[in-house]
Amino acid sequence: MELNWVEYIGLAAGTLTTAAYLPQVYKTWRTKAVGDISLVMYTAMTAGVFLWMVYGILLKAPAVIAANAVSLALVGGMLRLKLKYHNAQTPPKP
Amino acid sequence: MELNWVEYIGLAAGTLTTAAYLPQVYKTWRTKAVGDISLVMYTAMTAGVFLWMVYGILLKAPAVIAANAVSLALVGGMLRLKLKYHNAQTPPKP
Numbered sequence: 001m002e003l004n005w006v007e008y009i010g011l012a013a014g015t016l017t018t019a020a021y022l023p024q025v026y027k028t029w030r031t032k033a034v035g036d037i038s039l040v041m042y043t044a045m046t047a048g049v050f051l052w053m054v055y056g057i058l059l060k061a062p063a064v065i066a067a068n069a070v071s072l073a074l075v076g077g078m079l080r081l082k083l084k085y086h087n088a089q090t091p092p093k094p
Numbered sequence: 095m096e097l098n099w100v101e102y103i104g105l106a107a108g109t110l111t112t113a114a115y116l117p118q119v120y121k122t123w124r125t126k127a128v129g130d131i132s133l134v135m136y137t138a139m140t141a142g143v144f145l146w147m148v149y150g151i152l153l154k155a156p157a158v159i160a161a162n163a164v165s166l167a168l169v170g171g172m173l174r175l176k177l178k179y180h181n182a183q184t185p186p187k188p
Contacts, residue, residue, distance in 0.1 A: 023135050035129075036122065
């Protein structure tokens with residue numbers, strides 16, 4: 001498959017927006033601290049990234065497919081970490 | 095501008111992945127707590143979302159342009175909140 005320069009911009013974009021989740025996943029995995037992380041954000045993001053992947057498949061846009069497949073794994077991972085440590089947080093003071 | 099059904103899937107995806115940041119921005123704006131949020135994530139995400147918008151403009155893909163323009167405002171807002179409250183955190187115990 002040959003890519004034109006527009007697809008290279010898409011790949012750069014996809015690399016950044018996908019790799020962006022890595023430091024967050026690593027930080028959360030290391031600290032187990034999820035109090036400041038929004039559960040609603042990661043629930044909606046997981047559903048949305050899945051739909052972007054479907055959109056990429058329908059448009060046959062390789063950058064969109066690849067970036068969102070990896071994003072789905074990382075965002076889904078964050079959602080799992082949030083759910084896992086959500087109830088382990090120190091309850092807020094009354 | 096007329097959209098076909100594939101673009102509607104893109105719009106649903108874009109609505110979800112864009113709206114996803116709203117509860118996070120609201121939570122962070124309300125609590126001013128950014129200790130569990132990754133600075134590297136929001137820096138890379140801001141750059142990446144900007145490039146996705148450029149990609150959408152080059153491909154003339156309305157869903158990609160619209161979703162990423164709004165995402166850029168929200169992700170950039172989170173980056174500003176993180177930078178603003180970053181040094182106001184309680185320092186970790188030795």
